[in-house]
Every structure is written in C-alpha cells, then in structure tokens.
Amino acid sequence: MEKRFEYFAQLAALGILVAGCFLVLRPFLAAMLLAAVACVSTWPIYLWLLRRMKGRQNIAALSMTLSLTVVVILPLTLLTYSLADNVTAFYEAAKQTVESGSIAPPAWLTEIPLVGASVDEYWQLISSSQAERDSLVKRLLEPARNFLLAGGILLGQGVIEMSLAAFVSFFFYRDGLALVNSLDAAMDRVAGTHAKNILGIITNTVRGVMYGLLGTSLAQGIVATIGFVIAGVPAALLLGAATALLSLIPVGPPLVWCGAAIWLFYQGTVGWGIFILLWGLLLISSVDNVVKPLLISRGSNLPYALVLFGVTGGVLAFGFAGVFIGPTLLAVGFSLIREWAVSDRAV
Numbered sequence: 001m002e003k004r005f006e007y008f009a010q011l012a013a014l015g016i017l018v019a020g021c022f023l024v025l026r027p028f029l030a031a032m033l034l035a036a037v038a039c040v041s042t043w044p045i046y047l048w049l050l051r052r053m054k055g056r057q058n059i060a061a062l063s064m065t066l067s068l069t070v071v072v073i074l075p076l077t078l079l080t081y082s083l084a085d086n087v088t089a090f091y092e093a094a095k096q097t098v099e100s101g102s103i104a105p106p107a108w109l110t111e112i113p114l115v116g117a118s119v120d121e122y123w124q125l126i127s128s129s130q131a132e133r134d135s136l137v138k139r140l141l142e143p144a145r146n147f148l149l150a151g152g153i154l155l156g157q158g159v160i161e162m163s164l165a166a167f168v169s170f171f172f173y174r175d176g177l178a179l180v181n182s183l184d185a186a187m188d189r190v191a192g193t194h195a196k197n198i199l200g201i202i203t204n205t206v207r208g209v210m211y212g213l214l215g216t217s218l219a220q221g222i223v224a225t226i227g228f229v230i231a232g233v234p235a236a237l238l239l240g241a242a243t244a245l246l247s248l249i250p251v252g253p254p255l256v257w258c259g260a261a262i263w264l265f266y267q268g269t270v271g272w273g274i275f276i277l278l279w280g281l282l283l284i285s286s287v288d289n290v291v292k293p294l295l296i297s298r299g300s301n302l303p304y305a306l307v308l309f310g311v312t313g314g315v316l317a318f319g320f321a322g323v324f325i326g327p328t329l330l331a332v333g334f335s336l337i338r339e340w341a342v343s344d345r346a347v
Contacts, residue, residue: 030318031164033325038068038165039172040203041210046173061173065166073162079241080155155245158320165321205335209307209328212291213248219287220247224257227279231272233260243284248323249311253284306330 025032039046042064050060172179183199221244228236239256246252257280264273307327314326 028164028168030321030325031161031168033318033329034161034165034321035168035172037206037210037324037328039169039176040206042068043176043203046176057174057177061170064173065170068166068169069163073159073166075241076155076162076245077159079238079245080152080159082238154315154320158323161319161321201335202332205331206328209331210324212307213324213327216288216291217244217247219291220244220253220284223283223287224253224280227257227276227283228260231260231264231276231279232269233264233276247288249315253288254280257284306334 046060046064049063050057053060053063221240224243225236225240228239233239239260243253243256246255257276261273261276261280264270264276307330310327310330311323312326314322314324314329316322318325
C-alpha cells in the first residue's frame with residue numbers, strides 16, 4: 001500500500017511539473033515549434049555550412065539565423081508595413097470618391113450579359129443619392145478596411161513570432177547535434193527498432209510540407225508578378241509579394257488578382273482585365289493545384305483537406321506562425337498513423 005501511494009505521489013509530482021513547464025513555455029510555444037520546423041527543413045544546409053566553417057557551431061548557427069532573418073523576416077516586415085500604409089491610403093481615397101459621387105459608370109458596363117444593366121442602374125442610384133453612398137461606405141468599405149487591418153495585425157504578430165523563432169533557432173542549430181543524439185536515444189527506448197523509421201518519417205514529412213508551402217508561395221508570387229507587369233498593373237512587385245504571402249492561406253491569391261482585374265476593368269482596359277482573370281485562373285491557380293501537391297508528396301502523400309484544415313486551425317491556434325505549424329503537425333500525425341497501420345497489418 002505504501003509503495004502504491006509513493007508511486008502515485010511521484011506520478012502526481014511529475015504531472016504537476018509537466019503542467020508547470022507547459023504553462024511557463026506556453027507563450028513561446030508557437031515560436032519554438034516554428035523554429036523546430038525551420039531547423040528541420042534547413043538542417044542539410046546547416047550541416048553543409050558547418051563543414052565549410054570547420055565545425056564552428058556558433059558561427060554556423062549565427063549565419064543560418066541571420067539568413068532566415070534576411071530571407072523571411074525582413075521581407076515580411078517590409079510587406080506588412082507597405083500593406084498597412086496602402087490599405088489606409090486606399091480606404092481614404094475610395095471613401096472620398098464614393099462620398100463625392102463623381103465616378104460615372106464605364107460605358108462598357110451595360111454590355112456585360114445578365115448583370116450589366118442592373119449594376120449600371122445601381123451605380124446611377126449611388127451617384128445620385130447621398131444616403132445610398134453613405135450606406136455603401138458603411139456596408140462595404142468599412143468592413144473591408146477592418147478586414148484588411150485585421151490581416152495587417154495578424155502579419156505584425158507574425159513578424160514578432162518569426163523574430164522570436166529566429167532567436168530560438170540559433171540555439172536549435174548550435175545545439176542541434178546534441179539534441180538529435182538525445183532524441184535518438186529517447187526514441188530508441190520508446191520505439192525500439194522502429195525509432196529510425198519514425199524519425200525519418202517525421203523529418204521527410206516536415207520538409208515536404210515546408211517545401212510545398214514555400215515553393216508554391218514563391219512560384220505563385222513570380223507568376224503573378226509577371227502577369228501584373230504584362231498587363232501594366234501598378235505596383236506589380238508589391239502585388240506579386242502579396243500574392244505569394246496570401247498563397248499560404250486557402251483562396252488567398254484570387255483576392256489580389258481579382259482586385260487587379262477589377263481595377264483594369266474600371267480603367268476601361270477590358271481586354272487586360274480579362275487577361276488577368278485568365279492568367280489567374282489558368283496559371284496562378286494551376287501552380288497551387290500542381291506544384292504544391294507535387295512538392296508535398298515528395299515527403300508525404302498528405303490529403304489536401306489536411307493542408308486546408310492545418311492552415312486554418314493553425315492560424316486560429318498559433319496566429320500567423322500557425323500557417324506553417326498547423327499543416328506540419330497534421331502531416332506528421334497523419335504519416336505516423338499511416339505507418340503504424342501499415343506495420344500493424346504486416347505483423
């Protein structure tokens with residue numbers, strides 16, 4: 001009886017210790033997970049750099065940390081600042097334009113099949129009624145501004161989380177070899193002969209998801225920028241960067257290229273507006289439908305639904321960093337469950 005009481009007391013103390021550690025680390029959990037994902041994804045580069053620097057771990061880790069800062073955090077910071085600045089300016093300009101009622105509907109609007117006449121009639125009503133213009137500002141412009149500002153706040157939080165993750169990644173890189181050895185030893189005790197296979201699955205899955213997300217983002221940004229330049233859309237580089245960033249979330253890029261197409265339509269360049277719509281549907285969206293599954297499947301045959309749920313749930317749970325953490329965690333869990341099911345059938 002005394003031994004049983006001692007066992008339960010030790011178990012309770014361990015549970016309290018684990019809970020206390022979790023509460024202490026909870027504010028930094030997203031940054032730590034993001035740093036771990038980044039380090040696993042770039043670990044081969046770090047090992048190559050470590051060999052080039054003749055085993056000097058501090059310098060190699062600092063070089064990787066600075067590289068992550070320059071490649072990821074700095075562009076995200078600049079993009080966040082530019083988007084916040086442009087959202088405010090766009091809202092004020094759009095509000096003044098709508099309230100003045102000085103914009104006449106384009107001549108081609110009535111030629112749009114089915115909806116052209118109705119849209120033109122509503123446009124005329126807005127132009128002639130101050131009450132309708134005020135109502136439009138409240139119904140459409142203010143919610144749109146609030147939505148975009150909320151997105152800017154999320155991006156700002158993402159910059160902070162990624163900055164903290166970069167700081168944590170320095171220690172993960174520097175002490176990574178010791179951490180890997182300790183993890184190998186722990187996995188050997190827990191999983192036995194399957195430890196190496198499990199670690200391989202986790203590593204390949206993390207890299208596959210990260211390469212898929214970032215590779216798709218970069219490809220969509222480049223394709224979108226080319227299309228915007230061809231069509232003569234202003235701030236093509238900024239819009240391309242916004243497309244790359246929004247490609248990390250479901251149905252993100254159409255918000256950019258549809259907006260560019262609407263702007264072209266309003267300018268009277270209907271042909272270029274149609275060109276951007278086709279460019280977005282056939283090329284930009286095709287990158288997401290082809291490149292992302294291809295890159296992710298190299299590490300894990302992850303269903304697209306899990307990527308969708310992972311991104312959405314990750315953002316709700318971890319903020320902007322959840323864009324990377326959510327699908328990675330689901331992918332690792334899915335891969336391990338699938339491997340367990342296969343090995344269980346084999347036995």
